[in-house]
Amino acid sequence: MLKFILRRILIMIPQLFLLSVLIFLLAKAMPGDALTGQLAANPKMDPQTLEEMKEKLGLNDPVHIQYIRWVKNMLHGDLGLSYTHQQPVTDLLAGRVGNTVLLSAAILILTYLIAIPLGIVSGRWTDTWADKLIVGYSYIGYATPLFIFALIMLFIFGFHLGWFPTGGSVDIQVEEGTLAYYLSKLNHLMLPALSGALINTVVTIQYLRSEIIDTKVKDFVKTARAKGVPERHIYWRHILRNSFLPIAAFLGYEITGLIGGSVFLESIYSYPGLGQLFLQSIMQRDYSVVTALVMISGVATLVGTLLSDIILSAVDPRIRIE
Amino acid sequence: MALLNVNHLKVYYPVRGGFFRRVIDHVRAVDDVSFSLNQGETYGLVGESGCGKTTTGRTIIGLIRATAGEVLFEGTDLTKLNRRQFHAYRKDIQMIFQDPYSSLNPRKRVLDIVAEPLRNFEKLSPQEERKKVQYVLERVGLSAESIYKYPHEFSGGQRQRIGIARALTLNPKLIIADEPVSALDVSVQAQVLNFMKDIQQEYGLTYLFISHDLGIIRHMCDRIGIMYRGRLVEEGTSEDIFTNPQHIYTKRLLSAIPNADPRDRSKQAALRREVEEEYAQAYSHYFDENGRAYPLKPISPTHSVAIP
Amino acid sequence: MKLEANGPTAVGTNVEKSPSPLSIMWRELVHDRLALGSLIVLTIILLIVYGASLFLDQEEIVKVDFLAIHSPPSAEHWLGTDYGGRDVFGQLIIGARNSFTIGLAITLITGVIGLIVGLVAGYFGGWVDNIIMRIIDFILVLPFLMLVIVFVAIVPKYNVLTFILIMSAFLWTGKARLIRAKTLAERELDYVSASKTLGTPDWKIILFQILPNLSSIIIVNLTLNLAGNIGIESGLTYLGFGLPESTPSLGTLVSYATNPDVLQNKWWVWLPASLLILVMMLCINFIGQALKRAADARQRLS
Numbered sequence: 001m002l003k004f005i006l007r008r009i010l011i012m013i014p015q016l017f018l019l020s021v022l023i024f025l026l027a028k029a030m031p032g033d034a035l036t037g038q039l040a041a042n043p044k045m046d047p048q049t050l051e052e053m054k055e056k057l058g059l060n061d062p063v064h065i066q067y068i069r070w071v072k073n074m075l076h077g078d079l080g081l082s083y084t085h086q087q088p089v090t091d092l093l094a095g096r097v098g099n100t101v102l103l104s105a106a107i108l109i110l111t112y113l114i115a116i117p118l119g120i121v122s123g124r125w126t127d128t129w130a131d132k133l134i135v136g137y138s139y140i141g142y143a144t145p146l147f148i149f150a151l152i153m154l155f156i157f158g159f160h161l162g163w164f165p166t167g168g169s170v171d172i173q174v175e176e177g178t179l180a181y182y183l184s185k186l187n188h189l190m191l192p193a194l195s196g197a198l199i200n201t202v203v204t205i206q207y208l209r210s211e212i213i214d215t216k217v218k219d220f221v222k223t224a225r226a227k228g229v230p231e232r233h234i235y236w237r238h239i240l241r242n243s244f245l246p247i248a249a250f251l252g253y254e255i256t257g258l259i260g261g262s263v264f265l266e267s268i269y270s271y272p273g274l275g276q277l278f279l280q281s282i283m284q285r286d287y288s289v290v291t292a293l294v295m296i297s298g299v300a301t302l303v304g305t306l307l308s309d310i311i312l313s314a315v316d317p318r319i320r321i322e
Numbered sequence: 323m324a325l326l327n328v329n330h331l332k333v334y335y336p337v338r339g340g341f342f343r344r345v346i347d348h349v350r351a352v353d354d355v356s357f358s359l360n361q362g363e364t365y366g367l368v369g370e371s372g373c374g375k376t377t378t379g380r381t382i383i384g385l386i387r388a389t390a391g392e393v394l395f396e397g398t399d400l401t402k403l404n405r406r407q408f409h410a411y412r413k414d415i416q417m418i419f420q421d422p423y424s425s426l427n428p429r430k431r432v433l434d435i436v437a438e439p440l441r442n443f444e445k446l447s448p449q450e451e452r453k454k455v456q457y458v459l460e461r462v463g464l465s466a467e468s469i470y471k472y473p474h475e476f477s478g479g480q481r482q483r484i485g486i487a488r489a490l491t492l493n494p495k496l497i498i499a500d501e502p503v504s505a506l507d508v509s510v511q512a513q514v515l516n517f518m519k520d521i522q523q524e525y526g527l528t529y530l531f532i533s534h535d536l537g538i539i540r541h542m543c544d545r546i547g548i549m550y551r552g553r554l555v556e557e558g559t560s561e562d563i564f565t566n567p568q569h570i571y572t573k574r575l576l577s578a579i580p581n582a583d584p585r586d587r588s589k590q591a592a593l594r595r596e597v598e599e600e601y602a603q604a605y606s607h608y609f610d611e612n613g614r615a616y617p618l619k620p621i622s623p624t625h626s627v628a629i630p
Numbered sequence: 631m632k633l634e635a636n637g638p639t640a641v642g643t644n645v646e647k648s649p650s651p652l653s654i655m656w657r658e659l660v661h662d663r664l665a666l667g668s669l670i671v672l673t674i675i676l677l678i679v680y681g682a683s684l685f686l687d688q689e690e691i692v693k694v695d696f697l698a699i700h701s702p703p704s705a706e707h708w709l710g711t712d713y714g715g716r717d718v719f720g721q722l723i724i725g726a727r728n729s730f731t732i733g734l735a736i737t738l739i740t741g742v743i744g745l746i747v748g749l750v751a752g753y754f755g756g757w758v759d760n761i762i763m764r765i766i767d768f769i770l771v772l773p774f775l776m777l778v779i780v781f782v783a784i785v786p787k788y789n790v791l792t793f794i795l796i797m798s799a800f801l802w803t804g805k806a807r808l809i810r811a812k813t814l815a816e817r818e819l820d821y822v823s824a825s826k827t828l829g830t831p832d833w834k835i836i837l838f839q840i841l842p843n844l845s846s847i848i849i850v851n852l853t854l855n856l857a858g859n860i861g862i863e864s865g866l867t868y869l870g871f872g873l874p875e876s877t878p879s880l881g882t883l884v885s886y887a888t889n890p891d892v893l894q895n896k897w898w899v900w901l902p903a904s905l906l907i908l909v910m911m912l913c914i915n916f917i918g919q920a921l922k923r924a925a926d927a928r929q930r931l932s
Contacts, residue, residue, distance in 0.1 A: 018768055
């Protein structure tokens with residue numbers, strides 16, 4: 001097991017390296033570098049000072065030296081300077097990351113709260129009207145693009161019925177730290193999280209349903225039933241226990257989807273998180289922020305996949321072989 | 323000169339282990355096997371599953387790469403040939419596969435299946451090709467109309483005949499039959515086996531017949547090689563092996579043949595016990611300290627045994 | 631000994647002719663009322679969209695008319711006009727045509743790449759497979775959406791073709807992995823060994839022996855992917871990083887809803903396009919699910 005984990009981490013190192021090279025090259029290809037910001041602040045800089053600045057910032061060094069410096073800075077938590085906000089990227093992200101984590105966590109919690117009961121009902125009582133309804137929902141949810149669904153939710157519950165706020169993460173009037181503040185945050189969170197979750201549940205529902213259907217005809221379940229084990233125990237002890245661990249393990253793989261989803265959700269609900277920051281930065285050509293965000297999402301995805309792989313291999317030793 | 327000489331054939335698979343997946347050991351699927359086939363005879367390769375008999379057959383026909391040793395076909399070492407050079411010998415060596423279900427592509431009509439080798443080796447017009455396929459099919463006892471059918475429309479025995487027809491289209495000299503009837507119902511087995519004997523006579527074929535079933539081997543083969551853990555432990559004519567087995571493993575195999583006569587049941591049981599006892603006692607005599615069989619030693623002009 | 635094959639009548643005349651995978655799929659499709667309905671709806675939508683776009687003048691539609699800004703649906707403008715006074719219905723037709731065509735193009739390109747790579751990796755195995763799988767694993771862990779947006783933002787001379795290429799560069803991997811796994815399983819079957827011993831060259835074995843056995847999986851996969859690709863394209867266009875402005879997509883119309891006033895009060899601008907995307911994706915998905923059942927004999931309805 002330990003060997004598997006070590007080997008799996010070893011595989012991640014070249015991936016991490018390639019990811020950083022790719023993003024570094026993208027950053028180089030983006031119009032504008034550390035100088036553009038300075039130049040914008042002081043357009044009348046003479047060519048000699050410009051050259052001196054270039055030299056000082058290391059922009060004349062060979063590419064690989066620049067790459068190494070870039071990685072070193074990143075490891076020290078220095079992600080560069082945002083031109084539009086005129087503050088370190090690290091500070092800018094720190095102000096936003098909480099909202100995105102909150103939104104993602106809310107989506108995940110709601111997803112499981114919805115998906116697990118529905119999956120169990122649908123798998124246990126197959127071909128009842130409840131099952132058909134749930135399967136129908138999962139088909140529609142599978143086909144519906146998140147951004148369309150989120151827009152329609154916002155249109156109906158935000159604007160038309162007015163049940164939820166239509167933008168932001170918290171009311172401006174409320175004072176930070178008060179109960180009203182947290183309630184307002186929760187209120188702003190509900191609609192985006194629910195939109196994300198209702199689309200996100202589909203995979204889990206379908207997985208759980210087919211897992212239960214497959215397991216309930218297995219011989220060990222039949223044996224348990226023949227021995228007179230009550231139906232409720234059969235489901236809890238024999239069927240569900242086997243299905244829950246993989247569902248928990250899929251968490252890591254969901255990070256990719258959550259990152260993509262947060263870009264859409266935060267844009268539609270004007271929710272001030274990293275996804276919205278990413279879109280704003282790329283439109284304002286604030287590329288040091290863009291680079292940092294892509295790198296962070298890349299690392300998050302890599303680590304998520306790593307964790308999922310490890311958990312799954314712990315659950316199912318067959319995966320470990322290769 | 324023999325049609326086929328297999329000399330010191332070895333097929334090893336690496337076993338990887340440790341943190342860096344280095345090769346730490348080898349599985350010796352075929353471990354220094356030598357035998358030869360004469361024109362027109364049937365040579366039986368017998369042994370339990372996993373003993374390397376199928377690997378030997380597949381290595382001879384080039385499906386598996388030999389680790390060492392040579393496969394001389396009419397004097398040419400097939401293991402040294404590259405793909406293009408091997409192509410010239412494809413016509414002469416053909417194979418009948420064990421599973422008549424997976425060995426026929428379910429998406430192909432019988433015509434396409436049987437004509438596949440023709441299309442690779444002979445430039446025939448569609449009419450000539452169809453004629454030839456129909457001819458071969460009739461030879462194996464299938465109707466000429468079956469060329470437009472798909473494999474699943476046939477029974478297992480019929481499918482195996484299609485497989486045989488496919489192997490026959492190029493008029494090969496050597497056919498490697500890898501358990502050709504073990505997937506068939508017992509009632510159909512005899513038909514297919516007798517049919518194989520018929521076409522052997524007619525075309526002067528040489529068979530390398532691979533099987534775990536000693537009854538079938540006795541029925542089919544002129545000479546027999548007994549394989550155990552990748553090595554030959556005994557080789558001789560059918561007569562030698564069945565009436566005068568020398569190696570303990572051969573004896574054990576033979577004692578396991580079921581006897582149809584219930585009156586002999588206790589005699590058979592006693593024989594089995596005896597062989598089992600001898601096996602337990604004499605095991606170390608027949609195998610070296612690593613559990614490998616010794617090299618074959620001739621005990622008569624036709625009979626060799628692996629004894630120290 | 632010729633018990634089982636004496637004469638032409640004995641063999642298989644009473645055995646039912648085997649249906650090809652395509653006809654199985656067709657039968658399943660027709661038997662599934664939902665899928666059949668979806669097929670009909672989709673066909674009608676596509677006929678209208680492609681038929682009407684022949685007669686519609688794109689120049690005329692994208693022409694700005696300040697006298698008719700945001701006018702609600704009327705006889706003249708069936709679905710009203712947008713902020714530039716442009717006819718929404720016309721844009722809907724053109725957008726649907728572009729979205730579908732481009733989704734299809736991406737599906738086909740990624741299908742071909744995925745097929746070639748998957749077949750080669752699965753059939754030959756060894757170090758070729760190893761390298762290909764490492765590349766695929768790497769691409770699959772990249773933050774797809776963000777990287778596409780970055781590429782779209784920095785590519786010089788950005789047009790429809792570059793968009794298709796950028797998308798394809800990421801989206802072939804899933805297909806390649808699926809095809810590889812299936813090829814790997816197929817390669818172990820004896821009919822492939824038989825072809826080798828019969829002297830058939832590898833490329834012929836791949837194309838004429840293995841590929842036909844993968845056809846149903848490929849069709850199912852491509853169908854479901856088509857829906858997905860239309861969704862991704864319109865989503866990216868909605869964000870402003872999909873099709874360039876010269877090529878309006880359904881996502882372009884939806885993107886007008888980023889203006890809260892349009893979202894709240896001018897439903898005719900964004901809602902029809904949203905619903906059209908939804909309906910097209912649902913139809914394609916229902917068809918794909920029926921085909922999936924057809925490919926898996928255990929789940930067939932008919």
